[in-house]
Amino acid sequence: MDDLQTLATLLAAPEPSPQAAGRSLRRLQQRISRPRRSRRTGRLAAGMSLAAAAAAAAVVISSTAAPTAVPNGPPSASVQLTADQVLLAAAATAELQREGPGTYWFVKISSGDSAGGESWTARDGxxxxxxxxxxxxxxxxxxxxxxxxxGGLEVGFEQLHELPAEPAALQDWISDRLRHDDVRTSAGALDAAGRARSVLYGLVSLVSELPAPPAVRAAAFRALATYPGVESLGAVDGGQGLLIPDPHAETPERSPLRLVVDPATSRVRNTNFFVSADGGVAFGVSKPVTIEARWTDTLPD
Structure with a gap:
């Protein structure tokens, strides 16, 4: 059984006791540290092992944390994940998931008690x-x-499925398309800083709002893990809190980006930022923004 299969088993199984989860994590770490018989390249094997170990640690946290854990509350788990471990664990989970069937891609964005907005997009646009x-x-x-x-680009279902499934290539694709398509904002054409900012926004959109295929979502999580200064806030309500600095932010309140990621499902539960349907960038300063994104077969009456 390879590391991704181990991860799938861990995530699919009923939540273990803290003691059992700790033993499972230690066994997985010991197995990872042993010499590998596989002929896979060291980079691939190491990356998959790290992701599997991080996801196993996430299982420990999810099994020991209180359901109403808060950012400033007492420690809720014996294992503290780093930010890149959270993102790599979410990437491994995303990669194992199947693309959901459905007729409409549903997105609901809300903040606090506000009902927010909802959209249903059919596969024909x-x-x-x-x-x-x-x-x-x-x-x-x-x-x-x-x-x-x-990230400011206009894309359809087909283009989302054609995106690179490798982190660096994905970032390059977004950046190159921004330059080639001459994407503009109200301030004019994007400069290098604007393109870098739009790439970051695009990666967050891929993991939180867009109907990207599993491999592309995984690549986006891994790309986010490479950003300097990404910080973990630990276990919070809904998952693991993360801060992602944006060195090219236009105003101070637009950095860092705040995300709550659930590594066991690879979903972004809350954020302070989202891209609206018309391409506008919105920041929730006073209250976190909740994003629900999934496939559905029905339109409401």
Whole structure:
């Protein structure tokens, strides 16, 4: 059984006791430290082992943390994950998942008690919206197929499936397309700092909002793990809290990006940032933003 299979078993099994989870983590760490018989390259084997170990540690945390853990509360687990371990664990989980079936890609964004906005996007690009602008009614947007937004780029389902599944190549693809498509903001054409900022926003969108295939979501998590200064806040309500500095942020309140990632599901539970359907960048300063993104087969009445 390889490390990814071990991870799948750990994540699929019922939550163990803290003692059993600790023993499982120690056994996995010991097995990883032994010489490998596989002929796989050292880089690939090491990366997969690290991700599996991190995910196993996440299982320990999820099994010992209280359901209502808060950022400033007492330690809720015997294992403290670093930020890159959280992101690599989420990447390993994402890579093992199957792309969900469904007719519509559903996204709901809310903050605090606010109902927020909802969208349903069919595979042919048709989109329905519900929010304050539609007076709470579900309204189909007319006109040509509506694209998704990836760091300012307009992309469809097909392009999302064609994205590179390797972290550096994924970042390069977004950056190159930003330059080639001459993406602009209200301030004009993007400079190098603007492109770097848009690449970061695109990576976060891939793991939180967009219907990217599992391998691409995994690559985005791994790319985020390479950013300097990424910091772990430890166990919080919903998962593991992370701070991702943006050295190219336009204003101080736009850095760091704050994410709550659940490594066991690879979902982003809360954030202070999201890209709206029209490509605008929104920051939740006072209250965290909750993003629900999944496939569904039905439109609401």
């Amino acid at each position: 048709r989109r329905w919206m519900r929010g304050t602008k539609t007076a709470g009614e579900v309204v189909e947007l007319g006109g040509p197929p509506v694209p998704f937004r990836l």
